[in-house]
Amino acid sequence: MPSEVQVLKAHVSVNVRNVERSVAFYTKMLGIEPSKVRTGYAKFDVQNPPLNLALNEVPQLAGAGALSHLGLQVASTEDVLAMRQRWAEAGLVTRDEMQTDCCYATQDKTWVRDPDGNQWEAFVVLKDNLPEVERAGACATTSAAGCACASASA
Template sequence: MRMHVAINVKNLEQSLRFYKILFQAEPTKVKDNYAKFELDNPALHFSLNVRAYENKGVLNHFGFQVKNTEEVEAAKDRLQAAGLVPLDEMNTTCCYAVQDKVWVTDPEGNPWEVFYTKKDSEFEAAEDRVMPSACCATPSKPTTTVPVSELRGKSECC
């Protein structure tokens, strides 16, 4: 399992310069509005999302990157057994990747995801082909009626 932290940034190039120095590493993916670092020491999946954040803050979301879909399903089962209602997003396109994931929100409104990255995508989100400002895709088989925007609180996906 690898910890995931996503932050909102206004200037990707400035942020990339800073984080390359801080992490002593090159990003594993860079797009016009997104970049990610996948570090081994510490085990961290860190993404930069170009977003206006005056009213929303710099935090986008937290999560855990896992090794396979079975681990996503196990996290979903564990969360449901504990009385939480995870949002299921299986086979969704987000962050320029096809992923299986589930989301929950902590009591303060911070969104957490458990995700497995299946493959890269040329699109930030599935809706990019139709609505460029959209975030992550709608789950293929919804398991709850909680809107993604409500579940994710003050953040924007990816």
């Protein structure tokens, strides 16, 4: 990206089957209310990290879509655990992967799944750029399903 371009925040637009149900989930997950709600549409203007998250209602949406997963990279394992605690206290089901090799890095992470099956992770990179010789592929697990980098279907 050219250095003279000032990017304000990333934008992610997610297709959902039911906006109201998804707004309830994302309000819990993000800990904020949406900044805009219209028929078939909602937007969350997240400040930390800077993110414009849009939800677009597509009632006929089939399956979990082609999206692998979404994530929030945090600074420490303590931050991962704090996210897990906040999500659990909000009534969301979490799943942990600690000291896991994924995407050629060792990471600690926790996961939640939205009402349409989209998975979000909060993760910290503990050791980056693991060489290919140390592992059989992008993930150290025996099946691709064991690593969200290859498949977020766990």
